[in-house]
Amino acid sequence: MRIVFMGTPEFAVTTLKHLVDNNYNVVGVITAPDRPAGRGRQVRQSAVKQYAVDNNLEVLQPTNLKSEEFIADLEKWEADIQIVVAFRMLPKVVWAMPTHGTFNLHASLLPQYRGAAPINWAIINGEKETGNTTFFIDDKIDTGNIILQETLNIDSDESAGSLHDRLMFSGAKLVGKTIDLMNEGNVTTTPQPNFEPKTAYKLNKENTKIDWSINGKEIHNLIRGLSPYPASWCYLTNKGKRVNVKILEADFTNKTSNIGTGKIEIVDKTLKVGTSNGTILIKKMQLPNKKAMFTKDLLNGYDFEEGAFFD
Numbered sequence: 545m546r547i548v549f550m551g552t553p554e555f556a557v558t559t560l561k562h563l564v565d566n567n568y569n570v571v572g573v574i575t576a577p578d579r580p581a582g583r584g585r586q587v588r589q590s591a592v593k594q595y596a597v598d599n600n601l602e603v604l605q606p607t608n609l610k611s612e613e614f615i616a617d618l619e620k621w622e623a624d625i626q627i628v629v630a631f632r633m634l635p636k637v638v639w640a641m642p643t644h645g646t647f648n649l650h651a652s653l654l655p656q657y658r659g660a661a662p663i664n665w666a667i668i669n670g671e672k673e674t675g676n677t678t679f680f681i682d683d684k685i686d687t688g689n690i691i692l693q694e695t696l697n698i699d700s701d702e703s704a705g706s707l708h709d710r711l712m713f714s715g716a717k718l719v720g721k722t723i724d725l726m727n728e729g730n731v732t733t734t735p736q737p738n739f740e741p742k743t744a745y746k747l748n749k750e751n752t753k754i755d756w757s758i759n760g761k762e763i764h765n766l767i768r769g770l771s772p773y774p775a776s777w778c779y780l781t782n783k784g785k786r787v788n789v790k791i792l793e794a795d796f797t798n799k800t801s802n803i804g805t806g807k808i809e810i811v812d813k814t815l816k817v818g819t820s821n822g823t824i825l826i827k828k829m830q831l832p833n834k835k836a837m838f839t840k841d842l843l844n845g846y847d848f849e850e851g852a853f854f855d
Contacts, residue, residue, distance in 0.1 A: 658686035659744035667769030744803035756806035760819035
């Protein structure tokens, strides 16, 4: 089967590498255009392009997926199947082109957590399990018929970073299994259940901010669901200054505490914060224009006054 692969970030590279290492017939790769990034705004290639170039795969980087030039170039590859992993929404002229269609790998158990950030929201919402889904693309976002699904448990203290990596590797294998079914002519699909699922909204400044007045367990889930990136954040008021800080790691205990909500207490090189129903123990945080630091190291050079608080 002639395969065209579409993807951009590191999550997609693992699937592409799995296909190449296992001798699937990848005839071309489509990824995002090179873009300026970082403080120096140097032009950088996507992770998928770097891998493709290193492995002598042909690459297209369209800015307009409907342009006549791109469509003509894509047709030349004569794909039997197109595979999408963390790319853009495709126009019908693209996803309907291959003889066997186009399928997507999505890091959730669809229809739950359709959208941009399924890994983060599964943890933020306190889910006990998630998984990967392969499905055929149609004209809406993450709504097509399901081919395969695989479930993974979510540990109670797992971060989005560790879950991302587990889903990345298991997802690569699921894509391989999906192609094998197609090669064997054994693909059967299932329409997605018709109910109102939870949504994996795009992360922004509003939905990543910690509200210290809510349940402490929910705060803990938000912190680990946004770690290491983009990281939960809040304001710190200390010594008359109010600054924006990031909280990257924490624990939660629901033992009764006399610390006021959002108030900070320093005990034996530990940083505790009061919530409505317990205490958050900050393990790693980042001050403005500083590196992220474990609390014990931070407290060696940074002083919290009595009465300091987060909001």
